Amino acid sequence: MSEGPTGRSGGAGAPVPAPGRTEEQAELLRRVAAGDEDAFARLYDATSAVVHGLVLRLVRSPELTAEVVQEVYLMAWQQAERFDAGRGTVLAWLCTMAHRRAVDRIRQSQRDRDRDQQYEIRQAEIPSDSTWSEVEQSLDSGEVRAQLGALSALQREAVCLVYYRGYSHRQVAEHLDVPLGTAKARIRDGLNHLRSALGVRL
Structure with a gap:
């Protein structure tokens, strides 16, 4: 999760915003890196619908989606200074983090299910x-x-x-x-x- 942003596709299928919007989001993120909470709120409002939709398609659980999205924006707040506009858009960067975090959650959920299943099998024996x-x-x-x-x-x-x-x-x-x-x-x-x-x- 700590890696820098990827290219425009981000590996997450994020839509590319219009040039003006791209620049605006990059400026908001620069302000977030300086600790500007108002800029963070505006960035969330501008991008969260796309991030939420991406995560929901992956984890297929509204509850898990809400948790993952919250974690993604917490990481964005903490790692804003790492964003490099030369390597992609803010939205692609957010979607890359969202995709990785969602995949982590899916794998963790599968491990939890496997562990419970093995326990039940042992109990049945x-x-x-x-x-x-x-x-x-x-x-x-x-x-x-x-x-x-x-x-x-x-x-x-x-x-x-x-x-x-x-x-x-x-x-x-x-x-x-x-x-x-x-x-x-x-x-x-x-x-x-x-x-x-x-x-x-x-």
Whole structure:
């Protein structure tokens, strides 16, 4: 993201503004480099529709698009002095950064999906209640229930949804309205606390 601007095409398919507009945007960016917030606002108004459209076509998510566009203009504010008008237009420069940032987000989202999928596969290979069963088989269930009271309220609710109501990790996340990773962490931490408190070795 820190590289200088590319040529007019920018590799991002950005439209080339009219010469007058090109010069105006370059002047605005020069003022942005000097810390002019009004110039930054005017530059955003003049270019954000194109940048937003480009990012949306790539990531196909309004929420992610808003985040990426915000990051692009933050980079533009921070790196304005690096712009070289001899190498392309301001709009092409912005679109190049937007394209790169959007691709980064797409790859990150794919990695996150792959990680969740691998986790679910591993969970499917082992009975979801195997650890809980061993805990209950090792000690009186009354003692187990007593130790549940030692968990935090968040951990206890997540653990009970899984092991008393049969919820999957994803159902727990939906029920508690939290990200899947958060639900998994609460279940894991709660169960680890039980194992430690009860002295169960698995």
